[in-house]
Amino acid sequence: MGKKVGKLIKAARTAADLTQEKLARKVGGGCTANDISLAERGEKDLTQAQLKKIATATGVTQSSLIEAAKSESKTTTKKTTTTKAKTPSNANTSMKVTSTEKKLIELYRLADSDAKKAAMNALKGESGGLLEGILGNVDVEDVIEDVIGGLLGNK
Numbered sequence: 001m002g003k004k005v006g007k008l009i010k011a012a013r014t015a016a017d018l019t020q021e022k023l024a025r026k027v028g029g030g031c032t033a034n035d036i037s038l039a040e041r042g043e044k045d046l047t048q049a050q051l052k053k054i055a056t057a058t059g060v061t062q063s064s065l066i067e068a069a070k071s072e073s074k075t076t077t078k079k080t081t082t083t084k085a086k087t088p089s090n091a092n093t094s095m096k097v098t099s100t101e102k103k104l105i106e107l108y109r110l111a112d113s114d115a116k117k118a119a120m121n122a123l124k125g126e127s128g129g130l131l132e133g134i135l136g137n138v139d140v141e142d143v144i145e146d147v148i149g150g151l152l153g154n155k
Contacts, residue, residue: 003042012058
């Protein structure tokens with residue numbers, strides 16, 4: 001593994017609003033915040049199982065992390081004479097996402113903090129109160145009743 005995977009891990013972790021410590025707890029298996037820090041800097045290789053858990057915890061595709069790790073291990077064995085310009089640490093990193101994932105990212109960026117929290121909970125399977133989280137203090141039953149009434153011509 002190297003810096004490319006490390007940058008992907010860091011981008012995914014920060015996008016998921018997780019600290020290195022929180023991510024390490026989600027990965028489990030003895031993984032520490034220091035391990036995450038070292039991996040993000042390209043100084044530690046993580047197992048495929050750990051990469052899969054990181055992908056699950058951060059909401060990125062497992063294949064994006066694993067393929068990046070595989071491609072880096074292949075390129076490190078080859079010697080090249082070309083040099084790349086160093087990427088600034090604050091530069092955006094890229095990863096492959098589906099069109100649905102892209103739309104989710106766009107909507108997430110536009111949402112307020114309450115909607116973001118509700119969406120994260122829904123994606124984690126903790127969707128209790130999802131509509132209430134999105135609609136705020138609005139009575140969901142009244143909204144549903146109004147919509148159905150409007151469709152049936154009662155209002």
